Amino acid sequence: MNSGMIGSKWPEKWYEEDVCQVARHLLGAVLVHVTENTVYAGRIVETEAYGGTYHGWPDDAAHSYHGRTARTEPMFQSGGCSYVYQIYGMYYCMNVVTGRAGSGEAVLIRAVEPLSGLDDMFRNRNMDNRTRSPYHLTNGPGKLCQAMEITKSQNQLDLCGDELYIAEPVMRQPLQIACSARIHVDYAEKGKTFPWRYYIENSKSVSRP
DNA sequence: TATCCGATTAGCT
DNA sequence: GCTAATCGGATAG
Numbered sequence: 001m002n003s004g005m006i007g008s009k010w011p012e013k014w015y016e017e018d019v020c021q022v023a024r025h026l027l028g029a030v031l032v033h034v035t036e037n038t039v040y041a042g043r044i045v046e047t048e049a050y051g052g053t054y055h056g057w058p059d060d061a062a063h064s065y066h067g068r069t070a071r072t073e074p075m076f077q078s079g080g081c082s083y084v085y086q087i088y089g090m091y092y093c094m095n096v097v098t099g100r101a102g103s104g105e106a107v108l109i110r111a112v113e114p115l116s117g118l119d120d121m122f123r124n125r126n127m128d129n130r131t132r133s134p135y136h137l138t139n140g141p142g143k144l145c146q147a148m149e150i151t152k153s154q155n156q157l158d159l160c161g162d163e164l165y166i167a168e169p170v171m172r173q174p175l176q177i178a179c180s181a182r183i184h185v186d187y188a189e190k191g192k193t194f195p196w197r198y199y200i201e202n203s204k205s206v207s208r209p
Numbered sequence: 210t211a212t213c214c215g216a217t218t219a220g221c222t
Numbered sequence: 223g224c225t226a227a228t229c230g231g232a233t234a235g
Contacts, residue, residue, distance in 0.1 A: 088218080222224080
Protein backbone atom coordinates (compact mmCIF):
# COMPACT_ATOMS: atom_id res chain seq x y z
CA MET A 1 0.00 0.00 0.00
CA ASN A 2 1.08 3.53 -0.57
CA SER A 3 1.02 4.44 3.11
CA GLY A 4 2.32 7.87 2.22
CA MET A 5 -1.22 8.90 1.30
CA ILE A 6 -2.74 7.78 4.58
CA GLY A 7 -2.22 9.94 7.64
CA SER A 8 -3.55 9.67 11.16
CA LYS A 9 -6.88 8.21 12.21
CA TRP A 10 -9.70 10.71 12.79
CA PRO A 11 -10.19 11.62 16.46
CA GLU A 12 -13.60 10.93 17.98
CA LYS A 13 -14.29 14.64 18.29
CA TRP A 14 -14.43 15.13 14.53
CA TYR A 15 -17.49 12.89 14.28
CA GLU A 16 -19.46 14.91 16.78
CA GLU A 17 -19.92 17.95 14.54
CA ASP A 18 -23.02 18.80 12.51
CA VAL A 19 -23.86 16.01 10.05
CA CYS A 20 -23.54 18.25 6.95
CA GLN A 21 -20.22 19.61 8.15
CA VAL A 22 -18.88 16.09 8.66
CA ALA A 23 -20.22 15.10 5.22
CA ARG A 24 -18.09 17.87 3.67
CA HIS A 25 -15.11 17.20 5.93
CA LEU A 26 -15.12 13.53 4.85
CA LEU A 27 -14.46 14.56 1.25
CA GLY A 28 -10.76 13.95 0.62
CA ALA A 29 -10.40 11.77 3.73
CA VAL A 30 -9.53 8.08 3.42
CA LEU A 31 -11.82 5.15 4.20
CA VAL A 32 -9.79 2.14 5.38
CA HIS A 33 -10.95 -1.45 5.89
CA VAL A 34 -8.38 -3.88 7.25
CA THR A 35 -9.17 -7.56 6.63
CA GLU A 36 -7.16 -10.70 7.28
CA ASN A 37 -5.70 -10.65 3.79
CA THR A 38 -6.01 -7.12 2.52
CA VAL A 39 -5.87 -3.48 3.49
CA TYR A 40 -8.51 -1.69 1.46
CA ALA A 41 -8.33 2.09 1.19
CA GLY A 42 -10.21 4.67 -0.84
CA ARG A 43 -10.28 8.46 -0.98
CA ILE A 44 -13.81 9.66 -0.28
CA VAL A 45 -15.17 11.77 -3.14
CA GLU A 46 -18.96 11.72 -2.59
CA THR A 47 -21.15 11.77 0.54
CA GLU A 48 -24.73 12.40 1.63
CA ALA A 49 -25.93 13.72 4.99
CA TYR A 50 -28.98 12.13 6.66
CA GLY A 51 -31.03 12.84 9.76
CA GLY A 52 -30.49 16.53 10.38
CA THR A 53 -32.97 19.39 10.09
CA TYR A 54 -33.21 21.85 7.20
CA HIS A 55 -34.95 25.20 7.74
CA GLY A 56 -36.75 23.54 10.64
CA TRP A 57 -37.88 20.45 8.71
CA PRO A 58 -36.76 17.06 10.00
CA ASP A 59 -35.20 14.81 7.36
CA ASP A 60 -37.94 12.43 6.24
CA ALA A 61 -35.47 10.70 3.90
CA ALA A 62 -33.43 9.31 6.82
CA HIS A 63 -33.88 5.80 8.15
CA SER A 64 -33.86 7.30 11.65
CA TYR A 65 -36.91 9.46 10.83
CA HIS A 66 -39.30 6.62 11.64
CA GLY A 67 -37.71 5.91 14.99
CA ARG A 68 -35.23 3.72 16.72
CA THR A 69 -35.43 0.08 15.57
CA ALA A 70 -33.07 -2.89 15.51
CA ARG A 71 -31.85 -1.88 12.06
CA THR A 72 -31.38 1.83 12.75
CA GLU A 73 -29.92 1.44 16.23
CA PRO A 74 -26.35 2.34 15.07
CA MET A 75 -27.62 5.68 13.75
CA PHE A 76 -28.51 6.64 17.32
CA GLN A 77 -25.08 5.91 18.74
CA SER A 78 -22.72 8.80 19.36
CA GLY A 79 -20.61 10.00 16.43
CA GLY A 80 -17.79 7.74 15.24
CA CYS A 81 -19.79 4.52 14.75
CA SER A 82 -20.44 2.64 11.50
CA TYR A 83 -23.94 1.96 10.17
CA VAL A 84 -24.04 -0.65 7.42
CA TYR A 85 -27.38 -1.79 6.02
CA GLN A 86 -28.47 -4.06 3.20
CA ILE A 87 -30.40 -2.57 0.30
CA TYR A 88 -32.46 -4.24 -2.46
CA GLY A 89 -31.61 -7.62 -0.97
CA MET A 90 -28.18 -7.69 -2.55
CA TYR A 91 -26.05 -4.63 -1.80
CA TYR A 92 -24.72 -2.89 1.28
CA CYS A 93 -24.36 0.81 2.04
CA MET A 94 -21.94 2.23 4.59
CA ASN A 95 -22.56 5.25 6.80
CA VAL A 96 -20.51 7.24 9.27
CA VAL A 97 -22.60 8.10 12.33
CA THR A 98 -22.26 11.70 13.51
CA GLY A 99 -23.43 13.96 16.32
CA ARG A 100 -24.39 13.18 19.88
CA ALA A 101 -25.92 9.91 21.05
CA GLY A 102 -29.63 9.80 20.20
CA SER A 103 -29.48 12.35 17.36
CA GLY A 104 -29.93 9.77 14.59
CA GLU A 105 -27.58 11.42 12.12
CA ALA A 106 -25.20 9.74 9.67
CA VAL A 107 -23.26 10.33 6.47
CA LEU A 108 -23.65 7.86 3.59
CA ILE A 109 -20.37 7.20 1.78
CA ARG A 110 -21.47 7.22 -1.87
CA ALA A 111 -18.16 6.95 -3.71
CA VAL A 112 -14.42 6.63 -3.19
CA GLU A 113 -11.38 6.69 -5.42
CA PRO A 114 -9.54 3.37 -4.93
CA LEU A 115 -6.10 3.76 -3.31
CA SER A 116 -5.07 0.34 -2.04
CA GLY A 117 -6.17 -3.27 -2.46
CA LEU A 118 -7.16 -2.74 -6.10
CA ASP A 119 -6.41 -6.30 -7.23
CA ASP A 120 -8.78 -7.66 -4.60
CA MET A 121 -11.35 -4.96 -5.37
CA PHE A 122 -11.43 -6.01 -9.02
CA ARG A 123 -11.86 -9.64 -7.96
CA ASN A 124 -14.61 -8.82 -5.44
CA ARG A 125 -16.47 -6.89 -8.13
CA ASN A 126 -15.94 -9.61 -10.75
CA MET A 127 -14.12 -7.17 -13.00
CA ASP A 128 -11.18 -7.98 -15.25
CA ASN A 129 -8.43 -5.69 -13.99
CA ARG A 130 -6.69 -5.54 -17.36
CA THR A 131 -9.62 -4.15 -19.27
CA ARG A 132 -11.80 -2.35 -16.75
CA SER A 133 -11.20 1.14 -15.48
CA PRO A 134 -10.59 1.80 -11.76
CA TYR A 135 -13.15 4.59 -12.08
CA HIS A 136 -15.94 2.01 -12.27
CA LEU A 137 -14.73 0.08 -9.21
CA THR A 138 -16.06 2.18 -6.33
CA ASN A 139 -18.22 4.93 -7.88
CA GLY A 140 -21.41 4.06 -6.00
CA PRO A 141 -22.44 3.17 -2.43
CA GLY A 142 -23.12 -0.50 -3.23
CA LYS A 143 -20.06 -0.82 -5.44
CA LEU A 144 -17.59 0.47 -2.86
CA CYS A 145 -18.91 -1.88 -0.18
CA GLN A 146 -18.66 -4.84 -2.55
CA ALA A 147 -15.14 -3.82 -3.60
CA MET A 148 -13.90 -3.20 -0.05
CA GLU A 149 -15.62 -6.25 1.52
CA ILE A 150 -17.86 -4.12 3.73
CA THR A 151 -20.96 -6.07 4.84
CA LYS A 152 -23.20 -6.29 7.89
CA SER A 153 -20.21 -7.79 9.71
CA GLN A 154 -18.87 -4.25 9.74
CA ASN A 155 -22.08 -2.77 11.15
CA GLN A 156 -21.89 -0.79 14.39
CA LEU A 157 -18.10 -0.79 14.60
CA ASP A 158 -16.15 1.89 16.45
CA LEU A 159 -14.45 3.94 13.74
CA CYS A 160 -11.70 4.80 16.22
CA GLY A 161 -10.79 1.08 16.19
CA ASP A 162 -8.37 -0.74 13.90
CA GLU A 163 -10.69 -2.62 11.53
CA LEU A 164 -12.72 0.08 9.84
CA TYR A 165 -11.74 3.72 10.13
CA ILE A 166 -11.36 7.13 8.55
CA ALA A 167 -7.87 8.58 8.11
CA GLU A 168 -6.79 12.09 7.32
CA PRO A 169 -4.68 12.40 4.16
CA VAL A 170 -1.08 13.45 4.80
CA MET A 171 -1.52 16.49 2.58
CA ARG A 172 -4.97 18.06 2.26
CA GLN A 173 -5.34 19.78 -1.06
CA PRO A 174 -7.91 22.52 -1.51
CA LEU A 175 -11.06 20.91 -2.90
CA GLN A 176 -13.74 22.17 -5.24
CA ILE A 177 -16.86 20.94 -3.45
CA ALA A 178 -20.22 20.80 -5.23
CA CYS A 179 -23.62 19.89 -3.78
CA SER A 180 -26.99 18.68 -5.03
CA ALA A 181 -30.16 16.99 -3.88
CA ARG A 182 -29.61 13.44 -2.69
CA ILE A 183 -29.95 10.46 -5.01
CA HIS A 184 -33.01 8.15 -4.93
CA VAL A 185 -34.96 9.82 -2.13
CA ASP A 186 -38.08 10.77 -4.11
CA TYR A 187 -40.14 9.01 -1.45
CA ALA A 188 -39.31 11.81 1.01
CA GLU A 189 -41.75 14.69 0.64
CA LYS A 190 -39.55 17.31 2.30
CA GLY A 191 -36.13 15.69 2.24
CA LYS A 192 -36.01 15.09 -1.50
CA THR A 193 -35.01 18.71 -2.08
CA PHE A 194 -32.46 19.08 0.74
CA PRO A 195 -29.08 19.91 -0.92
CA TRP A 196 -27.22 17.38 1.19
CA ARG A 197 -25.24 15.44 -1.40
CA TYR A 198 -21.64 16.62 -1.52
CA TYR A 199 -18.96 15.62 -3.99
CA ILE A 200 -15.57 16.63 -5.30
CA GLU A 201 -16.09 18.42 -8.57
CA ASN A 202 -14.22 16.88 -11.51
CA SER A 203 -13.51 13.62 -9.66
CA LYS A 204 -13.70 10.70 -12.06
CA SER A 205 -14.83 8.41 -9.21
CA VAL A 206 -18.18 10.07 -8.36
CA SER A 207 -21.38 8.14 -9.08
CA ARG A 208 -22.64 10.91 -11.32
CA PRO A 209 -21.46 14.42 -12.30
C1' DT B 210 -48.33 -14.24 8.86
C1' DA B 211 -48.67 -11.40 4.57
C1' DT B 212 -47.48 -7.70 1.82
C1' DC B 213 -44.85 -3.89 0.28
C1' DC B 214 -40.69 -1.76 -1.02
C1' DG B 215 -36.02 0.24 -0.93
C1' DA B 216 -30.02 5.90 0.64
C1' DT B 217 -28.66 0.13 -6.04
C1' DT B 218 -26.67 -1.90 -9.98
C1' DA B 219 -26.06 -3.97 -14.55
C1' DG B 220 -27.64 -4.84 -18.81
C1' DC B 221 -30.42 -3.82 -22.50
C1' DT B 222 -33.19 -0.53 -25.79
C1' DG C 223 -34.31 5.67 -20.29
C1' DC C 224 -36.30 1.14 -18.42
C1' DT C 225 -36.34 -2.80 -15.56
C1' DA C 226 -35.15 -7.31 -13.30
C1' DA C 227 -32.70 -9.12 -9.53
C1' DT C 228 -33.52 -10.35 -4.52
C1' DC C 229 -34.55 -10.23 0.62
C1' DG C 230 -34.73 -8.11 5.34
C1' DG C 231 -37.16 -4.69 7.75
C1' DA C 232 -41.30 -2.01 8.45
C1' DT C 233 -46.10 -2.11 8.56
C1' DA C 234 -50.75 -3.67 8.52
C1' DG C 235 -54.02 -7.09 9.73
